[in-house]
Amino acid sequence: MEIIKTDVAIVGAGGAGLRAAIALAEADPKIRIALISKVYPMRSHTCAAEGGAAGVIKPDDSLDLHFNDTVGGGDWLCDQDAVEYFINEAPKELIQLEHWGCPWSREPDGSVAVRPFGGMKIKRTWFAADKSGFHILHTLFQTSLKYPTIQRFDEYYATDLLVDDGRCQGFTALEIRSGQMKQFQAKAVIIAGGGGGRMFPFTTNGAIKTGDGMALAYRAGAPLKDMEFVQYHPTGLPNTGILLTEGCRGEGGILVNKHGRRYLQDYGMGPETPVGQPVLKTMELGPRDRLSQAFWHEQKKGNTVSTQWGDCVLLDMRHLGEKKINERLPFVRDLSISYLGMDPVKEPIPIRPVVHYMMGGIHTDIQAATPLPGLFAAGECACVSINGANRLGSNSLTELLVFGRRAALSAIAHVQSGLATSNDAALAAKAQDSENRIRALFAKSQGTESIAGLRKEMMHTMEEGAGIYRTGEELAKTCDKIAELRQRYAGIALHDKTSVYNTDLLQALELGSMLDCAEAVAVGARDRTESRGAHQRLDFTARDDQNFLKHTLAYYHPTEPPRLDYLDVVITKSQPGVRDYSGAKQ
Amino acid sequence: MAKSNKPIFWGLFAAGGTVTAFVTPALVLITLFAAFGAGMDMFTYEAIHAFAAWWLGKLIIFGVILLSLWHAAHRLRVTAHDFGIRADTVVAYVVYGLAALGTLMTIVYLLRI
């Protein structure tokens, strides 16, 4: 097996991975950097983000306000020291991106423009039309080309971390185009593998979001944190899950039910605001979890519109007019026309909540370090706990930047801390184990289970048990089902026996990652007998700060469900309070 | 990689393309009339000679012919390539040579008028 030696290796070249790579290259031109990704960097799912990135820049805003919005939005499950670091760094990172050429939308005087976003009390979301993530990703990718020390390994799939002597020292990866395994030896590893929304049937997430990064760390012994918090986005297209950005509502779009009536005021987000004059943090600009939950209630009341793609409510933007829609939401218009055949200028668009984001992920501290020495994580796959029980829209793009860089700085510190030399023979043996595992999977042909079949069952049970509203009973079923699927996974058959670009093998590996993550979600949710943020239980409807002002930590077990442990939330200055989106209390 | 010298020719090509686009069809219409023998009294030697003898007339004629030639020559070079003739240097010599020849003839004739 070819061995590639480097100082810092990064798994994932989305927003977080690229930001980390650039930070490393800028910090020290002598550091060797390996940036590996299962897709070409600009294909990473950061490109799909539309709305924008939050950071305090305008004079009417303040760091405290951003702090309060974030912590309250996260239903007090955020670690407040991490949030504080995050909001302090946010504006710097966004300006840095501006200096790298990001085409942020502008005010007439040439300063960057900000837009309102759900759950934010003040306009503070930087945006580049409705392609913010796309522009961030491309700006980062293009900027990364400036640095010769960033060595890219595009279309390499990381399979297992190599842990020896109690620390992470690299990983094995499959070179997709040749089908060969490679061993990456690194003094520090940063995982930036993105989220795992693909374990659910309706999702805004692209095909590559299969939780690989989380699973890598999890299997190597680092715990996953708060996995039960899965964010639904209230406005996805019903047939494809394609997202219509929160910017739609930020610009003044409204949600109505089948009677043409706005309904959010019935769920504690009123009083009703005038059409076309959105008021921050109320009605349509309430947080995502609340909006998605309101959908569920409307559905139960029979107020939803039934379409050929299932039940929907309507997102009405007609009053914005063609000019504004073209200027601020051109992509939204394009997507609606293309994929649904409906023009938001002319008609209300049917939408439904779809799985969007995972608040949980690899447990890291405020330094972006995991409990496993030498292993760092950033981006959606990590859980630094700034998002708590519900991420506020536009905080995550900023998070990629802030903690991507943070992970890089921590990795450098780790590399420079004088590490013991690695035991090459031990690493080689572990790499060999990993190769054997992949080879065995590749060779499987007798199995009776199909990848597509297992995947469907997983999605179904996740939607049933771990959806917008959960019950202990349903969750118990889902846990059992996932455990069963993990066992049946051993019986899958691989039909494709070609080494070159074997997507059958990749899908098998991705399914393995999703099953591991799905179990952490389901078990975490089953044992959290309270309702908080995105985790809503019909059998435990109240928030329970007494018992659950805590993070869930899930530890991997190869054949059994994860072992759970809990960790206190860090509270510095904001005591848990009531999440109020009624707009009454100005 | 070195910067190309193609801008010399491309500049002439682009200017020529614009000039020919504006004037050539009308010119052709005139010669077509002449070819049909229509309005023969208008194509008197004297009238045309007078125009060509006038300094501005000379300049206009020279400009139109020069730019048309170099426009066509440069595009022909590309077209040869498009038809699979890959001896670009030879092609360039031939087409630009023709254009140079035409330019020279125009100068000589204009001086003789």
Add this chain to the structure above:
Amino acid sequence: MSERQIQLEVLRYNPETDSAPRFQTYAVPCLNEWVVLDALNYVKENLDPTLSYRWSCHMAVCGSCGMMINGEPKLGCKAFIHEYGDSIRVEPLAHFPIERDLVTVVEDFIAKLASVKPYLIPKEDKPVSAGEFKQTPAELMKFKQYTLCINCMLCYAACPQYGLVPEFVGPAALALAHRYNQDSRDGGRDQRQEVVASDEGVWECSFVGACSEVCPKHVDPAGALQQIKVASTIDWYKEHLMPWVKK
């Protein structure tokens, strides 16, 4: 929901067993609002797990799923079944070597993107603490269109000059150089000209215009390339005929 049976003819190539690509036909029951990518996913899930192709976002933004559909470069996720007849022919993007099935070898494209220095080379250095560069909406508009490229390479598959002369830097990469050249914050044009204004750069383009016709994001690379030619020509004449007006 209307359903329609489609004959999906897919070019298959397995480097380990085939000496040349061949077509394989699948009968796919399609819903009317499906895109070609949905049909391929149907094949992969239900008929033939060995079929290989790239995709991710399913919303025409990641640029992975470029392929020839009935001979035309298209994004698989934006080629609607209802726009085609009952038989659809799918091939890997033209002008790129086939790695396997619909997967092409794209290193050449990536290297070309990198070759034009596609990053901001600021006119003046400015520390982050000094805040953002000012840029008016009009200045932003000047290059905005060229930032929309998703690197899908459809333009390379459409450009005959790239097919004939693989050294050609090509439409998307050159349009990206133009994007930075036009940015009011940038001062790196001279550095980019080395590659951009070389023979293999913009001068290999004969303004076929196919690139812009197929571009799913309306980047209009053809326009960008002509603008580069105009500017480079002015450069040349200035440099050689009026050396005293040095910038």
Add this chain to the structure above:
Amino acid sequence: MGEEMSRKPYVREISKTTWFLRQPRYMRYMAREVTCIFIFAYTFLLICALGSLADGPDAFQEFLNSLRSPWGVLFNLAVLVVTAYHSLSWFVVTPQAMPIQRGEEFVPGNIIVNAHYGAWAVVSLIILIWGM
């Protein structure tokens, strides 16, 4: 998953001489390109006219006579069609090569194209009136 290298990318050859038959848009392009042959030839015709003008009235009359041959007529007709196509194809792409930005907006392409058509008509009219 073999140990040895199993990649073997397949390169599809493109014919250097017949590539443009593949697609209508390539044919349109080639049609545009070959206009140059006619423009080249026609320009030499003009040069000949100039030469005859320099040689005196007899030579000029001879030139006019030669124009009037069937070949002369046919040639002129062909050039007319072809150069008109050149003009159209040239004006249609000017907004791409030379966009005009007014404030935040770009002047719509069809306005620029139409302005060119208008100017073309005016220039042609002037030439025709002047020439006759």
